[in-house]
Amino acid sequence: MGRTGDTRERIVRTSARLLLSRSYGSVSVDDVCTAADVRKGSFYHFFPSKAELAKAVVDLHTDALIDRLAATSGESAAARLHGVADAVGAIQARFESTFGRVVGCPFGNLAAELSTVDDALRDHLASAFARWEREFAVICHRAQQDGALRDGVDPDRLAHSLLAHTQGQILLAKVGGHSAADVATTLHDLIDVHLREGAV
Amino acid sequence: MGRTGDTRERIVRTSARLLLSRSYGSVSVDDVCTAADVRKGSFYHFFPSKAELAKAVVDLHTDALIDRLAATSGESAAARLHGVADAVGAIQARFESTFGRVVGCPFGNLAAELSTVDDALRDHLASAFARWEREFAVICHRAQQDGALRDGVDPDRLAHSLLAHTQGQILLAKVGGHSAADVATTLHDLIDVHLREGAV
DNA sequence: GCGCTAGTTGACCGGTCGGTCAACGGAAAT
DNA sequence: ATTTCCGTTGACCGACCGGTCAACTAGCGC
DSSP states (O other), X not given: OOOOOSHHHHHHHHHHHXXXXXXXXXXXXXXXXXXXXXXXXXXXXXXXXXXXXXXXXXXXXXXXXXXXXXXXXOSSHHHHHHHHHHHHHHHHHHHHHHHSSOOOOHHHHHHHHHTTTOHHHHHHHHHHHHHHHHHHHHHHHHHHHTTOBOTTOOHHHHHHHHHHHHHHHHHHHXXXXXXXXXXXXXXXXXXXXXXXXXXX | OOOOOSHHHHHHHHHHHHHHHSOTTTSOHHHHHHHHTOOXXXXXXXXXXXXXXXXXXXXXXXXXXXXXXXHOOOSSHHHHHHHHHHHHHHHHHHHHHHHSSOOOOHHHHXXXXXXXXXXXXXXXXHHHHHHHHHHHHHHHHHHHHTTXXXXXXXXXXXXXXXXXXHHHHHHHHHHHTOOHHHHHHHHHHHHHHHBOTTOO
């Protein structure tokens, strides 16, 4: 075996930061290399292309998100639903304090920019979103079993709706210059209208 | 005066098409010029920069959207609310048939990609979204006056929520390969949960 | 201590990027 | 008919893009 280092990880983490602060198109491989203090040859030793780097960044965020959702607990399913909104709010708040403003969702940003440009990356993002939605759906189904959902509310549709709302809300906050706290608030509102009155 | 032509308009319309089918970063000025059969010098006669072209494209879509919303009528405010969902669905369906798949919202795509990159463009998009949201809000307020809204539903928040939902739903359809019809359906669902039962 | 190999380096490449410019052309106003 | 000036043209620019490569180096297994 040859030597071992943290170069690859440094590249991914640095890219994650740069991709949040700007767009995929405006972040060059040279930018990444400079910021990560890595020579370009090393970059292409680990990644066959810039697009593959983007996938790695998506994976990084996916893992982080799943971890945080797993840590989200609450007595009732209804409370766990609100916990999801809190998790999203917390992540966005961290980004906001790091970059000084809402910079968007790591998945949503890449999805909007590259879904029509790179099919492989779109697939990758679709999988990430699907996984995310499945996590939501599990909680929504439990909420329904608990009788916390309003009549006629389909748990799968609610999960999808929740995800869409999250994406849209973050996007609007990003372009409108709103705060991460507002994102969480409107998310809580959406959950409330789907819950039976009095449910906790 | 010198001669007059449709060059500028041809540039804008061609760009609108290209920007929907791909991303801002992946569409070069040369691409636009080739597709519009315009020489680059002419392009820069009308637009000081590529970013200014993007603004013009945003304006084009804004006008089209406002026109369509104005044409949306219905007996009751509740029906007009659903008419908004239909309008969005119709626009997306047209894009879908043109490009063979859901390609995203013209505003949302640019907002996601460029909000963190170009401040002037972000402002421009923020104004477009604000105008859009105001149109929604008027209808939501009327619905409330008609007593069609569920108790505790704030019309302004509903308008914002509707916009966010639209954006998120379109984004998810784009990355997930869903159809424009699904977007409209989920939008109708969202409206229904905010309406008092039995309201039309 | 030696060989293997994963990791590193920096020079290099062709193409494309957004943008510039001086010269030219043609319709409208006089 | 001449002036005027918006519109048009195509050659041109330096910077930067993503990506390549041959030579080199340092650590692990032996």
